[in-house]
Amino acid sequence: MDIQEVKYIPSSVLANKAGYDFLSELHFDLLNSKAQTILISFDRCREFDANLAAVLGAILDDITEYGHNILLSRPISAGVRRFLARNKFLKAFNIDTSNEDRENFIEYKRFNIDQAEEFKSYIHSDLIQKQRFPHCTDRAKEKIIESIYEIFANAVSHGNSKAVYCSGEVHPRKGKTMLDITFINLGTTVINNVNTYLQKRNQSQLAPCAALKWAFEEGNTTKPIPGGLGLSILEEFIEMNEGTIQMVSGNAMLEIENGNSKDTLLEKSFSGTIVNVEFNCSDTKLYSLIDEQVDLGNLF
16 A cells, blocks of 8 residues: 555643644644555654543544545554554554453443443443543442533534544643543534534624533533433533643633643644543542432542
């Protein structure tokens, strides 16, 4: 197979503005490429957040559906190769590896819109049941699964998303052990959905970052049924747990940490929605629902 174009993954791709800018630009460039066969090369890459494998995989699958042949190079960096092998991302793109680690990595997966039950099972087994996941009662775990499931349901409800992709990893940050999981779909952006919903109700349009904040407010939803997006519950838990949430959609990026939010505009608009949730595994509190009357830890 003749390679007609090579796209290089840069030296560092992390879950920050620079990383999301690169992934947005890569998707745009690949969509507009005239090449039939494209090689995605990791030769220059020395650092790649394993949870962002979900974003890269979604982009590459999308390009394939437009008729391009996509090849992936085996990473030269042992660290990058190890991370992307352990979460089975490389295996998904037919690169043989021997490294697997079920406890410190959340497997790279694609869920089609008719695989709701498989998605719920994955969240339970690959995330909630991790030894390092914050301590929760069974009912609190169910509430968190329901909240995360709303991310999937929201992608499905608008009809433009064919699949939801996930992957994650355990890593140190600021002296803590954190567990990241990323969800991505390439459907209509949150900004578009929110403003279309508000326009139909003769309400004022929101700026990009304000539209993302709207999605986190309790009770807000663009779905044609009562109830919120589930993000308010997840935000509440993450605040108590001292974790973080990122949402990237269109040209907006919202980061929520310690009850504070930070707005950022990307250089290139992302054609879809990324939700990255970072749980604090160093948290020793026990979480329960208020009516459980558990004496330890915070209640929500």
